Amino acid sequence: MANPRLVIVHRRTELQDLLDRHATRGQAEFFLRTRGRSIQDVQERHDRLAAALATVRAAIPADWRHAEVERADLPRFLLTPQDIMAVVGQDGLVANLAKYLDGQPVIGIDPEPGANPGVLVRHTPKAAARLLQEASQKGLERLGCQALTTVTARLDDGQELSGLNEVFIGHASHQSARYQLTAPDGRAERQSSSGLIVSTGTGATGWCASIALERGGRAALPAPTDPRLAWFVREAWPSPTTGVSLTEGSLEPDHMLRITVASDRLVVFGDGMEDDRLTASWGQEITVALGTRPLRLVV
Known part of the structure; x- marks a missing residue:
């Protein structure tokens, strides 16, 4: 060796x-x-x-x-x-x-x-x-290492991107993004929002924590090693064709969040690195779930 x-x-x-x-x-x-x-x-x-x-x-x-x-x-x-x-x-x-x-x-x-x-x-x-x-x-x-949970977003064409803190899905300029969101329990809703984030426990002290605090802190956020993710939709807009009933939740190990793009283009990036991103076009499906490669942090 x-x-x-x-x-x-x-x-x-x-x-x-x-x-x-x-x-x-x-x-x-x-x-x-x-x-x-x-x-x-x-x-x-x-x-x-x-x-x-x-x-x-x-x-x-x-x-x-x-x-x-x-x-x-x-x-x-x-x-x-x-x-x-x-x-x-x-x-x-x-x-x-x-x-x-x-x-x-x-x-x-x-x-x-x-x-x-x-x-x-x-x-x-x-x-x-x-x-x-x-x-x-x-x-x-x-x-000695601690295994920190990661999150992975995958496009239906095989491209994927992971994050240690979170992944963001939305418009490149954070303007209104249109898509259909399908929760793990099968409920689906067309939405118009400034995007959504799916966060690990490591990211739960940053962007995710800010959103949770604005909503009264009612969401139980994961710890860094928990095999669980938290997701939040940002600024969902109610209209005759878009709803606001599915705006937060958690993803367990066997859960998956599905986003079907209904805009010309949405981007996916992780941990704030906007230049290193995936691009999804109209009709493409993005799935987000627990990452299969945890970060082994030496403690």
């Missing part, structure tokens, strides 16, 4: 983007100053990420292979079953990675402890370095 490969995932810093856009540090500093910001804060965040990456790189066992990939290049990066993912950044970066994984363990590393919620990036750089050394000396089983 081949030795593991540690894949370090990170995203470009704001400082790098500013230097690309403004060419020089002086021009970047002037740009920030006109907006009441200091380049020192940007530099400090850049330095903290660089230090975290250096700590992780230095801890890679000598007999392991390794690679690095930026967030923007994830769709083109070839993963292998032997990979171990070390995500250095914010919680959202783990969610961005999840759709590309098939069982590879993920170590979430927070370069700025205290600045991020730390729901998915639970380890400091030094703690992650210790985990890697223990895994090398005592075996990969030392990487």
Whole structure:
């Protein structure tokens, strides 16, 4: 069996983007100053990420292979079953990675402890370095994992897309979307709304929680490892041809939500990544259910 490969995932810093856009540090500093910001804060965040990456790189066992990939290049990066993912950044970066994984363990590393919620990036750089050394000396089983539920949307032409937090189905510009929704119990309704989301327990603290709170918090939201999803229709519009009776519910392991498109075009994207999306046209059916590939988060 081949030795593991540690894949370090990170995203470009704001400082790098500013230097690309403004060419020089002086021009970047002037740009920030006109907006009441200091380049020192940007530099400090850049330095903290660089230090975290250096700590992780230095801890890679000598007999392991390794690679690095930026967030923007994830769709083109070839993963292998032997990979171990070390995500250095914010919680959202783990969610961005999840759709590309098939069982590879993920170590979430927070370069700025205290600045991020730390729901998915639970380890400091030094703690992650210790985990890697223990895994090398005592075996990969030392990487105890928690299986986080995912959600998958499928089009009737075979395309599919998964999310760790949620998937959104609606108009590309969040305007009125028309479709027929069929609930797991067989009830169906034509609707016009600003779209719908289907959320996991991991996503139940974000977008899903906001919608549930607006509705009085009556919905029982799942926990991150629960094999259950919550779904909400946003701003359903009553009219002679569209209803508002099916606007929320849950999906158990054997349940499926069906959406039949009645607009020229609807989009499906996961975890807020609108550029990485599926497009469904008039008459196509979209089904949403529990994902078959949970995220294995190292705890």
